[in-house]
Amino acid sequence: MAMSRWSYRADQAVFPLLMAAAGAASLRHASIRQTEEWLGCLLSGVGAWTFLEYVLHRWVLHHVPPFKRLHEAHHAHPGEFIGTPAWLSAPLFVLAWLTLARELSRPAAGGAAAGLMAGYLAYSLLHDAVHHRRATPGGWLARAKQRHARHHRPGARGDFGVSTAFWDRLFGTATTIRCNGSRRRGR
Ligand SMILES: [Zn+2]
Numbered sequence: 001m002a003m004s005r006w007s008y009r010a011d012q013a014v015f016p017l018l019m020a021a022a023g024a025a026s027l028r029h030a031s032i033r034q035t036e037e038w039l040g041c042l043l044s045g046v047g048a049w050t051f052l053e054y055v056l057h058r059w060v061l062h063h064v065p066p067f068k069r070l071h072e073a074h075h076a077h078p079g080e081f082i083g084t085p086a087w088l089s090a091p092l093f094v095l096a097w098l099t100l101a102r103e104l105s106r107p108a109a110g111g112a113a114a115g116l117m118a119g120y121l122a123y124s125l126l127h128d129a130v131h132h133r134r135a136t137p138g139g140w141l142a143r144a145k146q147r148h149a150r151h152h153r154p155g156a157r158g159d160f161g162v163s164t165a166f167w168d169r170l171f172g173t174a175t176t177i178r179c180n181g182s183r184r185r186g187r
């Protein structure tokens, strides 16, 4: 939904606080082995987020009402501050943390939740930068901007990953621009 610049970027303040809370709550009195378990789950959570990002973008944001309509507004006006507000996203991640805590140990649940949040925060920062920041030509941000610009082309059905192109490559939805400028859809 359309937001002010500050609401749009509230994620960038809220999620570091949530991650700190997940870290503090799950690492209090933790042993070395539990800390290692926490770190392993943190990395797994980041990886899991990249897959979730792909799934949510490809199938939910592009097909499921009312998310589809809201996401179409973002596609139509990519420079505007249209996205998921922190008051909606943050409780969902807390719910994920509580759900994980029912199944896993305290360090594992806290680490996985912090990893999911770190992945979401990275996605949020990158998607903001892709649409609102200048990039050094040839740099990683320029490449991310180019990949996401391909996704924003009218009628495009690929390049759903913002944080990474890995899942697009795996599922055959990565697109490329040929040397002659024509566009090819990946498989
Ligand atoms: Zn999209």
Ligand SMILES: [Zn+2]
Pocket: 074, 078, 127, 131, 148, 152
């Ligand atoms: Zn976008």
